[in-house]
Amino acid sequence: MATKRPYVAGIAGSSGSGKTFFLNCFLNHFAAHEVALISQDDYYIPANTKTQEENKLYNFDLPTAIDREAFYRDIDSLFSGHTIYREEYTFNNPAIKPRIRETRPAPILIVEGLFIFYYEEVNALLDHRIFLHADEEVALQRRLSRDLLERGYNGDDVRYKWVNHVMPAYHRYLLPFRDQCDRVIMNNTDDPQPIIAVTNEISAELRRNAL
Known part of the structure; x- marks a missing residue:
């Protein structure tokens, strides 16, 4: 018997747009068997072969930083009714042992990430597109708070990446x-x-459209 195609919602926003909180609120409306989430962040090409100093300058905000083929392949697997397993991304922090994420097919599939509209093959699968936006100064303050407190980054490094990596990528690949x-x-x-x-x-x- 053919597997019914899921209803796919794509969610993207700039760094600091509040996407994580939005996703958590959104997912709370559904039971585990009703919705699946696949995140572009779990498909970063590992940069842990680089030194800490090199990693400070490495640009993660480029489409080529993502294993695009694996990202699409796993979405396609969910479409075909297969469960996927993926090691979570830990921001190249060697102190964190990554968990294996299990994602099961569901009637609603949430695809999220910076490049989901830019990747033509992913964008073509989306039934509903959601764009989260925050003004640049608001977004920067949120990014500083997160990276300084949660990830232990240096403030100068955060601002350097914001100006040279984050904002150029946002304007080119998402906006x-x-x-x-x-x-x-x-x-x-x-x-x-x-x-x-x-x-x-x-x-x-989405519940009306998919369930």
Whole structure:
């Protein structure tokens, strides 16, 4: 018997746009068997062969930093009804032992990442496109808070990457697709209520379309 194609929602946003919180709120609306999530971040080509100093300058914000073929192959496997297993990305931190993520097919598939609209073969699979946006200064402050507190990065390194890697990639590989998205969500506040409200609305819409 043929496997029914999942309803696919693509979610992308700039660094600091609040995508992680949005995703967590969104996923909370569904049972585990109703939704699957596949994240582009788990397909970074390992940079752990580089020295720590080299890694500070390595540009992770390029489409070539991702194993694009494996990313698409695993999405296709989910379409075919197969469970996929992938080692989670640990931001090249040797102190963290990566877990193996198990992703099972589900009626709703969430694909998220910076390049999901830029990769033509991935973009062609999406039924619903969501774009999260935050003003640059707001996004930078969130990035600084995350990278300094959670990842132990140096502030100068964070700002260097922001100016030379993060923003150029955003303007080249994500922003041009904003007008093609079904929904653009502005997220300049740390008040969680607007995001909770919009995920309530979107999840109800996807439930009607897919379940």
